[in-house]
Amino acid sequence: VHKEPSGDAFNSIKKLETEPDHLPRNPFINAGAIMTASLIKGKDPVDKFNRILEFMKKISEDDSLELATDIYLSEKATGDTNRGLAYYMKGQGVLSGDVEDILDVYFKQCSIYVTTESLAKIARFFANGGVLSNGERVIPKKYAQIVSGLIATCGMYDQSGEYLDNIGIPGKSGVGGGIISPVSSKKIGVAVFGPALDAEGNSVAGMGIMKDISKEMELDMF
Template structure:
């Protein structure tokens, strides 16, 4: 397995210069565009790592499946899907166009920004601090890592420049999707995106979903139904408006983030985490895409 991971990195490296960092979040431009790392965890608890696997980065949109899982623990499906739909949008992740033109209005799915903001709005808690503590505790349990925390510099950078997300939040409030305070909801959303992880953390969270809710330590975190719902969204909506092409080329339930991470979950086989902050025009990690395509073909991992 170590040889396969190192091969994947060598195949991906030449393409890193073709992408760019997520410069609309200024703090993310401090990343090294040549960093590339990968981790795979199997059902026997073997952990394989290669490349820049110890580099920390912010989770960004890879947080969205975990937040959806948490919301499904707190509410029934009817409540969740009164706020967000179940279909791919076909639009960029930060678009709000369909909120304006499709009536009745609600985000197409929980993985576009509008849908993730809607999910953040219903997380239970007396105040923002209680909600923040809750989501951190949940991410830590999923990844079996008690040291996961929020990168304060990235959080502040997102909050200061997140004008488009702020606009989405107010549209959602106007449409009755957000019931509470918009700024508190956005603050929680910016914080979830600023959670700092490594590829090992992503692989362990992917393994928890691959095992239908049982984490690396053998603790049941989610029931099977929630795990299956989350993986279904990962397969159909997880790679922004590149999800269909990715399903054909790689065929693994996955979720990407503009911090450069991708979490992949191969049912009953592996959890995989990749990191490479150089992004393509859709916002997906170029190195991550190349590595996952190679590994999927090499190990015959496509679920199709």
């Protein structure tokens, strides 16, 4: 998985077809997230998803995180575009494993119940270089820096550059309406939620609130 903005919609197949290596441009677009899901260790899809869920519980410091079964089943029933992305990568020889098993992990990881507070704690975890609030180091600092850098450059899909320019802090959105911002210079994490999305798949109100927060708290990294 590369580390470059795609310049296309989050579910686009265009770059997979036109780039000679047929690899996703970054792990935050759908193709990249599917590829990343295929690399998770585990003996079967259930084991792999549980690994993801337990890791999310740890870095959010929230043991209440759980699978939203209704959302997962809806994702699975309507995820034909994602199947197209996965089968295309499989056909090009860059995706290893059973496609439906990989997609099962992907659909489940897209369907975890979280709160805005738990999202903020995840952002704080990366802003603190991979260290929990109790001082426990979970991942090397370098890994946390890579994630934060990718959030800054690729986290808002095709609006990533505009978001960084207007708001001045890294932002990672999800189509559920959440946005997280790890602010490494202040070692804090910020998260907001607003379900109404724009054409790029980002929270409209969330971006407005993030802009106000960044201004009020003087978080703009530039």
